[in-house]
Amino acid sequence: MKFLVFGGGGKVALHFTRIAVQAGHKVHSVIKDNGHTAELEGLGAKVHIASLVDDTVPDFTSLLTTVKPDTVVFAAGSGGKPPGPDKIDYEGAVKVFDAMEAANTKRLILVSAVDVRSRDKGYPEWYSDEDKAMSDRVWKGIGTYMEAKLKAELELHSRKSIQYTVLAPGGLTLEPACKVQLGRTHLTQTSRELVAKVILATATTSGTEGLTIDVMDGEESIETALAEVVKNRTDAWTG
Template identity: 30%
Template sequence: MRVVIAGGHGQIALRLEALLAGRGDEAVGLIRNPDHTADLQKRGATSVVLDLENSTVDQLADVLTDADAVVFAAGAGPGSGAARKDTVDRDAAILLADAAESAGVRRYVMVSAYGADNYDPDSTEVFQIYLRAKAQADADLRGRELDWTVVRPGSLTDDPGTGQVTIDESVPRGRITRDDVAALLLHILDNPCTASMQFEVVGGSTPIADALATFAREH
């Protein structure tokens, strides 16, 4: 399986790349800074230097040729201003969807944000603008004829993964390890039945595969 990951140097992306490469899949990370290439190579992934804020659909579609899936794991980062929440968290995600359609890649997995739809539309606070950007990107993706899955993780930690989660359309606020989010994304890529699903996820007591299967069965 060839998986192209936007935001390829992000902490979740690096973990997912290692999981993919470790079992023989091809992980391709899109990065803006060429100095990050070595970090991807250490995980067994290849890199493509491409600035999503300054790229065209055609440029990105060329990278997606022969891909089996794309994952949007990019983000402007906690130190960025409001403008980049729109240009990265929203517009870059939409650009990836446009390019996926152009390249004929149907599978799109979105790493979104917990509670994204609950933003304050009148707020000028950066975090609220971030949530709005995520919600708008998710809504755009849900309106497309792609095999999409939208994942909305709770507060992220660098603790070791447990392999156990809680998944539902809405879950109580909580924390989840980046290890477990990456493992969850791998399960999603392996399971076509997760297409057209959107859910929140935090740490829990149910193995990832079982939690996904139960949610898919009930929804």
């Protein structure tokens, strides 16, 4: 497959590039400046310099039309730094959605975060007391980031022409990838390398379109866990 990755200099995206290229896929990586060019080229990616803040929808449409990716991966994030989550995680994502529609690019994997949800609906039914307490702490601490992710997801849900999968990892760690838990999970941790592996598995597994899937460190193989989510689509959080 051919991938176009936004936020290509991030840790998850770097893992993804390495894993995807080693598996025989082609990766085009979009980064805002030359900071990660040498590293990405060393991993086998084709680098494109573009800013989610400064570049326009026509700019990204042109890029998509030129690259012609099978799948777009949106792994960009503000990371708590300027210009902030509204500009990157929400407005930047919407630019990519608009460009995908203009370029007739269908497939998207959006890396979001666990517990991104409309909180006026109450807690998901499977949340434990510990999950609820964690949810409250996270939203109190990084509510602006969570709201930006939520707005991007809600906007994506309205784009009927985009075949999306949203992956919602837990607290990101630097640990090596282990086994996984997918679908309805508790609020724990996720290896960045594991998220990268799940992105690739999701892109190459049919039936994942239209799902929002929590991703946590767990006890199952990625293939087994993903097959279970696809078979029992209600196991994926879609609220």
